[in-house]
Amino acid sequence: MVAVHSNMFPLGKLAPDFNLLEVTSGTYQSLNELKSDKATVIMFICNHCPYVKHVNVELVRLYADYAARGVAFIAISSNDVEKYPDDSPEQMKLTAEQTGYQFPYLYDETQEVARAYEAACTPDFYIFDEQLGCVYRGQLDDSRPKNDKPVTGKDVRSALDQLLAGQPVNPEQVPSLGCNIKWKEN
Numbered sequence: 001m002v003a004v005h006s007n008m009f010p011l012g013k014l015a016p017d018f019n020l021l022e023v024t025s026g027t028y029q030s031l032n033e034l035k036s037d038k039a040t041v042i043m044f045i046c047n048h049c050p051y052v053k054h055v056n057v058e059l060v061r062l063y064a065d066y067a068a069r070g071v072a073f074i075a076i077s078s079n080d081v082e083k084y085p086d087d088s089p090e091q092m093k094l095t096a097e098q099t100g101y102q103f104p105y106l107y108d109e110t111q112e113v114a115r116a117y118e119a120a121c122t123p124d125f126y127i128f129d130e131q132l133g134c135v136y137r138g139q140l141d142d143s144r145p146k147n148d149k150p151v152t153g154k155d156v157r158s159a160l161d162q163l164l165a166g167q168p169v170n171p172e173q174v175p176s177l178g179c180n181i182k183w184k185e186n
Helices: 050-069 089-099 112-116 154-164
Strands: 003-005 019-022 027-030 039-044 071-077 105-107 124-128 134-138 177-180
Touching: 039 050, 039 154, 050 071, 050 089, 050 154, 050 177, 089 105, 124 154, 134 154
Parallel strands: 039 071, 071 105
Antiparallel strands: 003 177, 019 027, 019 105, 039 124, 124 134
């Protein structure tokens, strides 16, 4: 397990578009179809990463707390499934069902979307405003496996609360830390 920090996608930069396989429905879905006119959260996650497993309950809770307020949540897995078969679309679908994901879980087979978002680790979080400009990128909170801090989602929750209240999101943001994205060899 190689832990890396997120690359900190530039604030204000527009969310790159995509059209990816949504594993629970078997359909392709685009950012334009899934985005919200209030706030859109994009999460790079995967099935096997202990950092993601550590926060899965909070991801489900975040969706439950904010979807009714008009926030869209989108999860994307970009790992090389030949080397990491636990992250295959079939396994993604099982994980989504077992974990209770109510948000779309997309498979980035070519890894082009992860590269466009400058994603580096799982989990990696991005929040975009109604114009799809980046207002937050970084950690869910300061909990990590084995550091005994509770998983609260406080960093993402704070950014969403500020955005939904029409306030500027605090630009002082902490990079996420997690397993590196498993890139395919060229």
